[in-house]
Every structure is written in structure tokens, then in C-alpha cells.
Amino acid sequence: MPLRLRVALQLRRFSSTDAALAPPKLRNLPYRLRHVAVPAARAVISEYLHSTRCLASSHADSIAAHSPRSLLSFLAALPTVPRSLPTSELPAHLRRHLNFHPLNELPFFLESIGGPTAAAPCLNSMFLSDHPSLLGAVAALAHFGFPWSRLGLLFPSVLLDVPPDLISARLSALEARLHRLPRAAIIAACLTFPSLLEGDLSDYDVLIKDIAATFKGLWPDLSSSNDIDAFSGVCRRMRMFYDAGAEIGSIGGLVGGSQWVFLELGEKRIAERFWFFKELGMEGKEMGRFLLSNARIFDLDFSDVVISVPRYLRRVGLAEDEIDAAVEKHPYVVGKNQLENLPRVLRAMELEHRFLEKILAGGESLRYLSPEFVLEDDSYDADVERAFLDGMAKVMLERKAHFVDKKLEFLKSVGYGENEITTKVIPALNSTRDLLLERFDYLLERGVEYKILCRILRVFPKVLNQSKDMLNEKLNYLTEELGYSLEYLHCFPAFLCFDLENRTKPRYTMLWWLQEHGLLRKKLAPATVLANSEKRFISTLYLVHPAVPKLWLECFSSRRHMEYYLKNIYQYAENI
Numbered sequence: 001m002p003l004r005l006r007v008a009l010q011l012r013r014f015s016s017t018d019a020a021l022a023p024p025k026l027r028n029l030p031y032r033l034r035h036v037a038v039p040a041a042r043a044v045i046s047e048y049l050h051s052t053r054c055l056a057s058s059h060a061d062s063i064a065a066h067s068p069r070s071l072l073s074f075l076a077a078l079p080t081v082p083r084s085l086p087t088s089e090l091p092a093h094l095r096r097h098l099n100f101h102p103l104n105e106l107p108f109f110l111e112s113i114g115g116p117t118a119a120a121p122c123l124n125s126m127f128l129s130d131h132p133s134l135l136g137a138v139a140a141l142a143h144f145g146f147p148w149s150r151l152g153l154l155f156p157s158v159l160l161d162v163p164p165d166l167i168s169a170r171l172s173a174l175e176a177r178l179h180r181l182p183r184a185a186i187i188a189a190c191l192t193f194p195s196l197l198e199g200d201l202s203d204y205d206v207l208i209k210d211i212a213a214t215f216k217g218l219w220p221d222l223s224s225s226n227d228i229d230a231f232s233g234v235c236r237r238m239r240m241f242y243d244a245g246a247e248i249g250s251i252g253g254l255v256g257g258s259q260w261v262f263l264e265l266g267e268k269r270i271a272e273r274f275w276f277f278k279e280l281g282m283e284g285k286e287m288g289r290f291l292l293s294n295a296r297i298f299d300l301d302f303s304d305v306v307i308s309v310p311r312y313l314r315r316v317g318l319a320e321d322e323i324d325a326a327v328e329k330h331p332y333v334v335g336k337n338q339l340e341n342l343p344r345v346l347r348a349m350e351l352e353h354r355f356l357e358k359i360l361a362g363g364e365s366l367r368y369l370s371p372e373f374v375l376e377d378d379s380y381d382a383d384v385e386r387a388f389l390d391g392m393a394k395v396m397l398e399r400k401a402h403f404v405d406k407k408l409e410f411l412k413s414v415g416y417g418e419n420e421i422t423t424k425v426i427p428a429l430n431s432t433r434d435l436l437l438e439r440f441d442y443l444l445e446r447g448v449e450y451k452i453l454c455r456i457l458r459v460f461p462k463v464l465n466q467s468k469d470m471l472n473e474k475l476n477y478l479t480e481e482l483g484y485s486l487e488y489l490h491c492f493p494a495f496l497c498f499d500l501e502n503r504t505k506p507r508y509t510m511l512w513w514l515q516e517h518g519l520l521r522k523k524l525a526p527a528t529v530l531a532n533s534e535k536r537f538i539s540t541l542y543l544v545h546p547a548v549p550k551l552w553l554e555c556f557s558s559r560r561h562m563e564y565y566l567k568n569i570y571q572y573a574e575n576i
Contacts, residue, residue, distance in 0.1 A: 245284010
């Protein structure tokens with residue numbers, strides 16, 4: 001089963017939103033000119049920026065060399081080039097075009113530095129020369145050695161907001177503080193932590209000391225390196241620990257036994273472990289210290305290790321009565337699952353903190369997370385397995401196997417095991433695995449309790465077939481318009497299933513009108529208002545006032561069924 005990441009790497013990246021789009025087609029150029037058009041345009045643009053726009057030649061060359069998409073867009077916007085134009089005349093043709101059509105320099109510049117495609121609001125001119133502070137900041141950074149194509153990491157906070165002379169002063173001060181480190185390390189630190197250039201260094205004293213201590217702990221392995229990429233990798237990993245909740249200043253003292261985490265370990269694995277222990281309920285301040293003190297956790301591979309719930313939890317040593325009570329309350333967790341999904345299995349059972357207590361001691365307790373510990377006992381509940389396989393066989397007959405497998409992966413990723421309940425939920429899910437997981441996580445972010453969400457998924461799985469926007473509207477209506485907390489979903493999870501525009505809003509609009517006119521004195525809960533059929537709802541309105549059903553039908557209901565509803569209302573009223 002492919003590994004699923006819930007936590008995106010917290011890296012500051014500025015990449016063009018257009019980068020994923022297909023490059024513009026050069027249909028306006030004769031086919032024989034297309035292969036030479038880009039090199040010719042690059043040379044002409046560089047010459048134009050230097051000689052006509054008076055940019056430094058190094059800046060002009062860098063802009064032209066690192067903006068391939070802007071070059072293609074420039075060429076694609078040219079008037080149709082005559083088929084008879086000789087190849088040698090193409091540069092002159094481009095120069096003549098620029099004489100009458102000044103170049104919009106900002107897209108070229110922003111692409112070249114790896115910045116966003118949309119310019120900042122204050123860049124309201126197409127010419128870079130109209131922004132001398134921007135060019136001065138770029139010159140100060142380039143003079144220090146910053147790679148041109150990575151300056152976008154400092155846009156706009158540094159390039160637009162910090163004066164060039166102040167940038168140079170702060171770089172000099174930082175170099176004095178980190179005098180034992182090469183410039184490559186200082187550049188990497190500034191690219192990863194732009195705040196070092198944005199504010200006074202005295203405000204970041206702890207961060208600077210932590211950077212120095214971390215590089216010192218790694219120095220034997222980095223002593224011969226002057227590669228910005230190597231130092232940037234270390235800084236990015238430091239930032240990941242900070243973003244996960246580790247205190248600034250705590251990393252350098254823990255590097256000693258975990259150099260390979262900062263030098264060799266993939267950032268993807270680090271993000272996976274952060275997610276794993278965050279889902280178990282470990283606080284961010286503890287996480288960095290715990291993981292770096294027990295760095296071998298990073299070396300464990302959870303992706304293909306299968307556990308059997310609740311047998312695995314019994315072997316770990318959780319109390320028997322706790323496990324039995326949790327399984328009885330949350331039966332959808334039983335059966336096989338992947339060890340990588342353990343945090344959400346435990347959250348679904350409300351046992352994550354009990355498990356965390358078991359492994360916080362470190363040492364031998366960490367063996368509970370090792371594949372060897374799991375493989376020591378590969379037994380499972382045969383009845384649960386048989387029911388699951390029978391259920392899946394029926395689902396496979398009705399659905400495409402590929403889609404069924406993806407939905408099963410989603411359910412297992414949120415805590416459901418391979419059991420009969422899972423096979424009954426799968427047919428009700430219509431979206432892709434990624435969308436289902438995105439909506440599930442969104443509801444968690446909005447504040448829906450995990451146990452409530454798992455219950456909703458079991459009883460009303462179609463809730464996750466709705467878009468995030470629709471779920472957002474329904475939650476806002478429940479909390480803001482109706483005045484209920486999200487805990488109300490615990491007793492009435494079906495609220496998220498009802499059509500907001502065609503059922504919820506019309507009925508409550510009618511009830512509010514009745515309250516305004518003094519016809520309805522008590523507040524009706526959503527379960528009472530929405531769970532009833534329209535016939536029953538109209539009957540309730542009739543009890544408020546005999547004329548109200550007609551008003552309801554005229555305003556909100558289908559006129560085609562009006563006589564039928566009224567007839568049944570009167571019959572119902574006579575029997576009361």
C-alpha cells in the first residue's frame with residue numbers, strides 16, 4: 001500500500017502557479033525558426049535590459065537566463081513572423097518589436113528569482129528601474145553570494161521591505177556572529193529563516209545560537225563543504241522541527257547522536273514521524289527532544305507492516321478492560337490495518353494517550369513500533385477476516401476493484417480495520433481517496449471531534465461525498481445561524497446530510513417567520529425540524545395555525561403536491 005502523508009513539508013517555496021501548465025505554443029513562428037527562437041530571444045532580452053533599460057549586465061543576463069516561460073510567452077505574443085524571414089534576421093526582428101513594444105519586465109524578473117507569478121500590489125509598474133530599492137536589495141544579496149534563482153524565497157518580505165543598506169549591514173553582522181561558518185551556511189540560513197534579514201538580529205539571538213550549535217555538531221561532516229544545498233538541507237530540517245513545535249534553541253544540543261537525521265534522512269520521513277506522534281497527542285515541545293533522543297525511530301519503516309486490532313494492543317500491554325470497552329464502543333476498528341495508520345486507529349478508540357504513555361519512556365518500549373515486534377505474532381481473528389472477505393467479494397462484484405481498493409485505503413487511514421462494517425461503508429463513498437481524506441481532515445480542523453466524525457462516517461458515509469465548501473456552509477449555518485455548537489452533531493450527525501438550500505434553510509425561514517409573528521413560542525431543534533418528512537413537517541405547521549401550511553406550500557414547496565399535502569393535513573388534524 002502506498003504511503004500517505006497527512007502533513008505537508010513546511011518549506012517556504014515560491015514557485016510559479018503557471019509552471020504546471022503547458023508552455024505556450026509558438027504557432028506564430030515558422031517551424032524552421034522555432035528551435036532557434038528561444039536562444040535568440042534570450043540574447044535579445046538580455047541586451048535590451050542592459051542597453052535600453054540600463055540594468056547591470058549581470059542582472060540582465062540572470063533575468064534572461066532564468067525565465068524560460070516568460071521568453072516563450074514573449075515569443076508567442078509576437079505578430080505572425082513571415083515565413084520568408086531568414087534565420088539570421090530573427091534577432092533584428094525581435095529588436096524592432098521591442099523598439100515599439102516595451103517589455104513588461106516584472107514577469108521575467110519574478111520568474112528568474114523563483115518568485116510568485118503575480119507581482120506584489122506595490123509593484124504597479126512594468127519597469128524594474130521604477131523600483132530602485134528592489135534592484136538595490138537584489139544587488140546587495142547577489143554581491144554577498146545569494147544564488148539569483150533563489151531570491152524568490154526572500155520576496156517580498158526582504159526584497160521590498162528592507163532597505164539595501166540595511167540588508168548589507170545585517171549580513172555583515174550575521175557573518176561576524178557566525179564567523180567560523182562559510183558564507184554558504186549564512187546564505188542557507190537566511191534563505192530558510194528570512195526573519196534574520198527582516199528584523200534586528202538582537203531579536204533572533206537564540207535562533208542564531210541554535211544555528212551555530214547545530215552546524216558545530218555537524219561540522220566534521222560539513223567542514224569540507226561550501227555547498228549551499230548541503231547547508232540548506234540542514235536548515236530546512238531545523239525549520240521542520242521548529243514548525244512541529246520544538247523550541248527555538250533546543251536543536252543544537254541534541255544533534256550529537258543524530259547527525260544523520262540532518263545530513264542524510266529524507267524530509268518526507270521526518271514529516272511522516274511528526275504526523276505520527278502529533279496524531280498520538282505528543283506535544284510539539286516534547287516531540288523534537290523525543291525524536292532526536294531516539295533517532296532510531298526515523299529508521300523504522302511502518303508502511304508495509306500489518307497489525308491486527310485489538311490483538312496488537314493487548315500485546316503492547318494496554319489494559320484488557322480498556323481495550324474491550326473501546327472495541328465494543330468502536331467496532332469498526334477491529335481487523336487488519338497498517339502500522340502507519342496506528343495513530344488514527346487509537347484516536348478512533350480514544351486510546352492514543354494510553355499508548356503514548358507506553359512509548360514515551362523510550363528504550364525498550366520503542367520496540368512496539370518495530371516490524372520485528374509485530375511479526376512475532378501474526379495471528380488474527382478468523383471470524384472477522386472471513387466476514388471482511390465475504391463483504392469485499394460482494395462489493396467487488398458491484399464496483400471497480402481499483403476504486404474499491406482506494407476507498408478501503410482511505411477508511412483504513414482514518415482508523416477503520418478490515419471488517420464487515422468497512423465493507424458496508426465503501427459502497428456509499430463516491431469520491432477519490434485524496435478528496436475523502438481532505439474532507440475528513442477539514443472537518444477535524446473545523447473542530448468536529450474524532451469520535452463523532454468516525455460515527456458519522458459509519459452511519460452517514462455520504463457526508464464525505466460533499467465538497468469542502470458545502471460542508472463549510474452547513475457547519476456555519478449550524479453554529480452561526482442556529483446557534484448550536486459542533487457537539488450537537490454527536491446526537492444528530494444527520495444534520496450534515498440534509499440539503500441546505502432545499503430543506504434546512506426553507507424550513508427554518510418558515511419557523512423564524514412564525515416566531516416573529518408570535519405564532520411559535522418554543523425553539524425547535526434541528527433533529528425535530530429536519531428529520532421529519534415534508535408531510536410530517538406540514539402537519540406540525542398546521543398545529544401552529546391552520547393557515548400556515550398553505551403559506552408554506554405557496555412559498556417553499558412544490559405546487560404539484562399541494563392538494564395532496566393539504567388533504568393529508570386535514571385528515572391528520574381530524575384524528576388528533
